[in-house]
Amino acid sequence: MRYSLTDEIKKLIDRFPILSHLSRKKILAMYILSLINSRNVQFCEIANHLNPKVKNESNEVRIQDFYREVHLDFDQIALLFFCIFPSFQKLDIVIDCTEWDFGSYQCNILMVVISNRTLTLPFYWELLDNKSGNSNTENRIDLVKKCLDIILPQQISLFVGDREFIGHTWFKYLKDNKIIFFSYS
Structure with missing residues (x-):
């Protein structure tokens, strides 16, 4: 169920001009689902739900790298969240x-x-x-x-x-x- 929901969120992300790179869309979809599941905004808590196949520290670094490397249009993010x-x-x-x-x-x-x-x-x-x-x-x-x-x-x-x-x-x-x-x- 987790990964099918991630796929649904990825499809939703494709409707908005947020990101063009496929791997960044995937991490954003995983991040949104982890944000929902963790019911928290702290990276260390979200990391616990991001990718169960890797250590939480690696997940947290992946989140930090995403925010460091990607420019997000927060108006488009708000629209995406509304469409959920x-x-x-x-x-x-x-x-x-x-x-x-x-x-x-x-x-x-x-x-x-x-x-x-x-x-x-x-x-x-x-x-x-x-x-x-x-x-x-x-x-x-x-x-x-x-x-x-x-x-x-x-x-x-x-x-x-x-x-x-x-x-x-x-x-x-x-x-x-x-x-x-x-x-x-």
């Missing part, structure tokens, strides 16, 4: 900020994921150029505009964000675009 979901399903969109520390470098990311409540995939993200880790309304609206280039508002079952995603202009934008928004604390 059945077209008749409504999707949840979740927006959140996350902070990763790399030594002394603090990386603040505004992240949007899409989900059918069985499968959740990263969709769009933006590195925030600040030390606070907070997004502003302009950051959020720019990111949601990218999402709406692919997902129609009527395909969205709900849009979720936590209590930091508030503000009159933000809520007005969502309302004007007919997006049902839920905030939690």
Whole structure:
């Protein structure tokens, strides 16, 4: 089943101008399936699911090499991820900020994921150029505009964000675009 699903993902990848080299398409298909199976974004965790015939360290190096050598069009990746979901399903969109520390470098990311409540995939993200880790309304609206280039508002079952995603202009934008928004604390 694993390899037939990989083949299906490869067929899907062929529909998008993401990569031209066959071996890179194969690794991308394996990577996407490993991303789904691991339910994680860390390379060391994804490596555990990539190729069971080799050591995890080799899988991790293969992932690192792929990202180092390949330029990806992330708009096409978002479209690919969207197409993994059945077209008749409504999707949840979740927006959140996350902070990763790399030594002394603090990386603040505004992240949007899409989900059918069985499968959740990263969709769009933006590195925030600040030390606070907070997004502003302009950051959020720019990111949601990218999402709406692919997902129609009527395909969205709900849009979720936590209590930091508030503000009159933000809520007005969502309302004007007919997006049902839920905030939690």
